[in-house]
Amino acid sequence: METNEKWSSRVTFILASIGSAVGLGNAWRFPGLAAKYGGGAFLLVYAVALIILGIPMLTMEIAIGRKTKQGAIGAFRSMNKKSGFVGWAATTNAFAIATYYAVVFAWVLAMVVFSTKFAGMVGKPEKASKVFFEMTKTSGTIQGLHIPMVMVVALVLAWALIYACIRNGTVSVGKVVKYTGLTLPLIFLCIMAIKGISMPGGPKGIAKLFVPDFKTVIENGNVARLIVDAIGQVFYSLSIMMAIMIAYGSYLSEETNVIKDATIIALADLGVSVLSGVVMFTTMYGVGMTTNDMSASGIVTAFVIYPQAMANLTNTGWINAAFGMVFYLCLSTLAVDSAFSIIEGVSRSISAHFELNSKKVTKIICAIAAVISIVFITESGLAWLDIVDKWTNQYNMILIGVMECIVIGWIFQMDKVLYEINRNAKAYKMPMWWFKGSIRYIAPVVLLLFCGLNIKDLFASGGVYGAADGYPLWSNLAGGWGVTLLVFISGFIANGVIRIKKKHGFTEREEEWK
Template sequence: MEKREVWSSRITFILAAIGSAVGLGNAWRFPGLAAKYGGGAFLLTYGIAMFILGIPMLSMEIAIGRKTRQGAPGAFRSINKKAEFVGWAATTNAFAIQIYYAVVFAWVIAMAVFSFKFAGMVGNPKAASSLFGEITKTSWTIQGAGIPLVMAICLAVAWILIYACIRRGTVSVGKVVKYTGLTLPLIFLIIMAVKGISMPGGTNGLLKLFIPDFSVISDNGLWSNLIIDAIGQVFYSLSIMMAIMFAYGSYLKEEANVAKDATIIALADFGVSVLSGIVMFTTMYGVGMTINDMSASGIATAFIIFPQAIANLTSTGWVNALFGMIFYLCLASLAVDSAFSIVEGVSTAVADRFKINRRKTTKRICIISALFSIIFITNSGLAWLDILDNWTNQYNMIIIGALECIVVGWVFKPGKVLSEINRNTVSYKIPSWWFIGSIKFIAPIALILFCIWNLYSLFAGGGVYGADSGYPLWANVVAGWAVTFLVFSSGFIAKKVVRKRYEMVIVDENIDWKEDVINS
């Protein structure tokens, strides 16, 4: 076995974890959901969910990773050998996500490259909203399998960048996150926020984002939807339930302060979400649009709706083009860290569980994933991506999260994990009432209800997804049900099939989890 790497410093780990957590979900999904629920009402609910559920679950995954020195499958086996399948489910689901996330990264790269076209679209929002379709040649319908040359090049660039960032493990990741972890996204977001606030009407957008208006919720009976979407956004944006934080935690030094670091990561993630909301709301209101013009779909918001705002930004073409380039470069800097962190979580899980060199594992996973990604740059790619995204995030990830909480909260002793979280800290500790109450009761109940609600919506709506257009049953079976079956049977496959060629590493199932006397 290779000697395990460790993060070179505390700040490197924090930036890497922030880079993983702060991704496209913060930049486009958060503003879209905030608009759906009237702005401030969603922001308040999201903040409460981050505090009650986000910080405890993030701390849990990091602490278990550090204690076991394993990726997700080995970490769960260390807790209980029958729970290993939960780690494999998280890893396999992350593998599916990384395949299409790289395509979204490629779309962002393409829009950044062609942002100069906004110069010729002054006052023509219709042309601006069509730019994405012209470049990608993709649609919400399953028809055609052509591959545009531009997108093939952008996809290749995306995967080369992803591999380059993680090819040397924590060493190369540490160098990259110094710039992309928080610095570049913050610079881009602050520039755009200042521009948005300074525009006529920009302050109206600011007020809409920060002042809660619950009339939109009560008038439309959206209370349950609001809570479910806020919780879902917390889990989605923190990179938990995806095997990532187990991997990142496994490279932590023993003296790391998990409680404090996890809180910093969660607060940074929340802060970037708010800043992204400021950019979207002030810019949209600054050009005469409102939250009614925004979409809860992140893809629609970033690639179709926001370009309309860019076209109406000023009467000077080059200024609009520059703003468009800054916007998509900001998305690219957010996307790259999240993309390579998903690959890192998967490769760590596989390399740790089997006697395989981690660098070779990373290269093979990138090549295999890149080949699968080609499906999503075809003319039908957007439709396939929409189906797979719904299943991996709205169903699989939520079930995995519930299983994680059940294993830690009921099969294992959450107090032992809490002791690991609070080790090395004196001034700031996560209290037992907060952590155990969340992991044992609130989180699993919320996740199970979330899953039931999503399944109800799926069947009640007849399987209708994105853009209000239904996809064929066979497409849902291939990209939905089949992938879900593979995700939750992957533990069995890993044991029964893969070990015929690779020897599974013996995992220490008797790790000394010390449970201190916990003061709540």
């Protein structure tokens, strides 16, 4: 993916961006949070947060990518050389996420096959809920190094698919996203939604999803947490703060209408989230379950709760198995785009900044990440994934977002970025009050609040050292605090290595916002 590489068309860019944004979080985390916070109440706050904060940050990343023709590292260095460490943090954190996201993709691929077991589990939800654990052989602790052969096969297949999708840059990505970007996920989701709505309890599920229940939220004292979690889901869902959208923006032509395309991407992401909510809510209520049976944990929702629903879907085993397979095929199409886009964000950031052969960089990154990901398919893999995911998403990514807002809103000139956003816009433009209010004030404050609440919860559950979820302190230090430290010092380490290499003739690319 050389510096002058471009998307083949506007539609390809939009589909690739939607494919990256629309991921597993839309299919399982969004419905879980909606169930936790009164259905329509969460949906309403989420939509408002998307408009106020999500769209400005998404357009910001796409615009600076197009302007600089660089990945995250080069883009932030072009605005201020001292802010290059922000790009390094985003890139390193994205790499850490890629190592375990590929394993989640592998789990989903394996469950497509293991869904056939639902055929013999009619009326046996407890048995269905154990399929995932029998497949992964997870111990639920950090103990155990045994690796099930089925997970070896699934992980190899996952990485093979990820690499195949990005091996030729925008050319191969463009071919894949025609199907996985929106088409196949919509087909699968619509099939499941029609089935859910047609079930006896389906309409009740629809009402629970769309009718706000603020009374329950207020009575439970969850108003502040509802707002913060809704905003957090917006940031997670749009693939921002992960070096991805900067990379995708760097392949855009100068004629692109950034604000218009970014809005389309954001609204499509919202649409898929709502459709996923329809599927989950109608299915749950259709089989006699309620929102109380759902979980804000995506893994629990997808691999424990949904199989229970499949066991009670109909009295015909093969139909239950078929719908289970459709569900996991849908998750597969959602997961693959997000997985390869994360690798793309890392690869573009490094190859563009150091002017390296992008195909070789992509191959090396995939190989290293694949080796590391083996840790997450061991018996203790689920526990390690839980630890690393908590730090990379709930702390690292949020702080990276704060730093991005500080660089754009307080260090660099905001009017230059806003000009890039509106450069080809006509009737629909982003006004300064919207962009400035979001990036300079609202986003960093809300993100810091979100991170602060997460840290408060961490220490409340794990004691003074933050050893959360019952895992030993050393595992939290290694997989949590250690990863966080590496993410935020990666830029300083890189600069140190570069200074040493410069003494031996190495020349670093000089970035400049022209």
